[in-house]
Amino acid sequence: MAEQTTKRRGNVLPYLLTPLLLLLLTAGVLMLCYYLAPTHQIQKYLNIVFMDDLKTTNQTAGLNIIEHGDIPMGSMPEGETYEEGRIIYPTFGEQYAQLEIDSISLSVGVYYGVNPELLERGACHSSQSAIIGETGNAVIDAHVNTFFSDLNRVKKGDTVRLFTKYGAFDYKVTDLIEFSKDEKQYLASGKDQEVLTLYTCKPQVIGSSDMRIGVRCKPVKKQFYEQAADAEGGTE
Amino acid sequence: MKRASSYIVSIIFTLLLIFLIISATVAGVFRFHALNTETPLAIVRSQSLAERVHVSLETTMRQQESTTGIPASLYADAIKTEKLEPIIRDTISSGFAYLRGDAASYAPSADFSELEQSIRDFFSEYAEKNKVDKDDKYNEAIRITINSAEQTILSACDVYRFGSLNDAGLIRQLRNYLPWAGAAAVTLFAAVLLFVLLLFFVNIHETEMGLYWTGSAMLIASLLVLIPTFWIQHTRWFDRFSVKTDQTFAAVTGYLYSNTHMLIVAALCGIGIAVLSYVIFVPVHQNRKHHETARRAKH
Numbered sequence: 001m002a003e004q005t006t007k008r009r010g011n012v013l014p015y016l017l018t019p020l021l022l023l024l025l026t027a028g029v030l031m032l033c034y035y036l037a038p039t040h041q042i043q044k045y046l047n048i049v050f051m052d053d054l055k056t057t058n059q060t061a062g063l064n065i066i067e068h069g070d071i072p073m074g075s076m077p078e079g080e081t082y083e084e085g086r087i088i089y090p091t092f093g094e095q096y097a098q099l100e101i102d103s104i105s106l107s108v109g110v111y112y113g114v115n116p117e118l119l120e121r122g123a124c125h126s127s128q129s130a131i132i133g134e135t136g137n138a139v140i141d142a143h144v145n146t147f148f149s150d151l152n153r154v155k156k157g158d159t160v161r162l163f164t165k166y167g168a169f170d171y172k173v174t175d176l177i178e179f180s181k182d183e184k185q186y187l188a189s190g191k192d193q194e195v196l197t198l199y200t201c202k203p204q205v206i207g208s209s210d211m212r213i214g215v216r217c218k219p220v221k222k223q224f225y226e227q228a229a230d231a232e233g234g235t236e
Numbered sequence: 237m238k239r240a241s242s243y244i245v246s247i248i249f250t251l252l253l254i255f256l257i258i259s260a261t262v263a264g265v266f267r268f269h270a271l272n273t274e275t276p277l278a279i280v281r282s283q284s285l286a287e288r289v290h291v292s293l294e295t296t297m298r299q300q301e302s303t304t305g306i307p308a309s310l311y312a313d314a315i316k317t318e319k320l321e322p323i324i325r326d327t328i329s330s331g332f333a334y335l336r337g338d339a340a341s342y343a344p345s346a347d348f349s350e351l352e353q354s355i356r357d358f359f360s361e362y363a364e365k366n367k368v369d370k371d372d373k374y375n376e377a378i379r380i381t382i383n384s385a386e387q388t389i390l391s392a393c394d395v396y397r398f399g400s401l402n403d404a405g406l407i408r409q410l411r412n413y414l415p416w417a418g419a420a421a422v423t424l425f426a427a428v429l430l431f432v433l434l435l436f437f438v439n440i441h442e443t444e445m446g447l448y449w450t451g452s453a454m455l456i457a458s459l460l461v462l463i464p465t466f467w468i469q470h471t472r473w474f475d476r477f478s479v480k481t482d483q484t485f486a487a488v489t490g491y492l493y494s495n496t497h498m499l500i501v502a503a504l505c506g507i508g509i510a511v512l513s514y515v516i517f518v519p520v521h522q523n524r525k526h527h528e529t530a531r532r533a534k535h
Contacts, residue, residue: 011525018247018452019455022251022456023459025251026251026254026456029255050474050476050478115482116299143299144303145302145303146299204377206362207305207306207359207381208304208381209380210380
């Protein structure tokens with residue numbers, strides 16, 4: 001009787017082990033494909049679309065506005081700084097900079113991303129443009145009836161300062177601009193030079209305006225708090 | 237020797253069948269669920285998109301009030317939930333039809349005649365009160381205000397951002413491949429069927445073994461689909477979606493979760509088929525073995 005049971009078990013075992021073997025084999029092939037295929041590109045885009053930095057934190061659904069009290073403002077950084085350095089990429093809805101223009105006594109928080117809720121709180125940095133300190137066109141806008149009401153008083157040569165968690169940046173106003181809302185030349189990301197564009201709606205007595213006014217600035221001083229990882233010889 | 241060779245061939249065919257079942261499941265869900273307009277349209281209701289758009293537009297119009305001098309109340313009627321919902325639905329239908337290649341262009345439309353009339357009446361009243369000439373400048377101001385209001389409403393109703401994707405040329409690129417999704421799904425399903433038949437053919441002397449191999453392939457493929465999709469659903473992975481504009485966030489994540497749910501359902505069906513295959517296989521196989529043993533004992 002015991003011999004019969006052992007024999008039956010011996011007969012059944014291959015039928016049970018084969019699917020397990022196949023599962024391991026398939027999983028192995030899939031993992032091999034993952035490592036051999038150029039998935040890092042896809043991973044990069046996935047990290048942008050699904051905010052990799054927040055995957056380990058307890059994120060809630062929907063807009064999560066992050067107010068930052070730890071952005072050093074108003075004074076230039078003390079200690080060692082670097083002309084090129086490590087950028088800390090913000091997440092949508094995060095106040096990641098403080099914008100200051102002394103000539104019009106403006107000091108306003110800059111939020112990453114543009115939507116009505118963020119425009120109510122401060123200036124908004126277009127997520128399709130370059131990050132502050134990065135090569136390209138960094139585009140910041142705000143409502144003309146609130147934070148950028150005096151933007152039309154800014155003159156060529158005025159200094160614009162941006163303080164972030166990763167550095168302080170000084171810009172000089174080089175151009176005063178006016179363009180139609182459909183014109184994208186000043187809002188394009190422009191990858192070859194570092195520019196800061198601030199703009200708002202052109203005010204008028206009644207009705208909406210199709211025109212936008214603003215300023216274009218060139219960087220004059222960049223002070224990163226940390227060196228870029230590759231400059232240190234490490235990898236990030 | 238013959239049994240060993242048929243075992244190895246069956247393993248190879250089963251392995252290929254697993255990949256074909258995974259591909260066919262993903263392609264099938266993509267073509268018949270993800271690209272089906274009914275899927276995003278169902279999300280309009282389930283995620284209360286019209287209410288979300290209404291709140292967003294109310295905020296925008298209130299913010300614009302002090303710049304444009306136009307009271308937000310003027311738009312109140314045009315941005316009522318019941319008026320926004322058909323615009324959202326039309327935008328989605330138009331976008332998906334264009335994406336699938338069923339429409340030549342992405343052109344959502346909406347009837348703003350009441351809003352246009354309200355704006356004209358407001359301007360007229362303003363002009364009479366402030367003695368403003370109704371000249372070209374006046375007409376231009378009305379045109380721009382109407383255009384701006386309509387664009388603002390249409391843009392807010394474009395919850396999947398088809399307009400931006402189209403401007404960036406992404407939809408044009410996708411349109412080159414998406415019309416083939418249906419053909420790919422059908423081909424993959426035909427290939428699955430072919431491999432199932434091949435497995436039965438290889439095991440022609442023990443036909444129930446065809447059921448065993450098919451069931452095993454179905455079980456493994458379903459588990460490989462089920463585990464990651466269940467993890468995505470359980471951890472609410474898509475909540476990390478970067479664009480946090482309320483209506484877009486709700487629409488996109490709702491859509492992604494709907495597709496994940498459909499993959500889970502498909503995987504569970506696959507497991508059901510696998511279990512059924514095993515349930516049929518076990519008694520038939522035992523019966524055959526019993527007969528074989530009896531025949532051998534007789535000889």
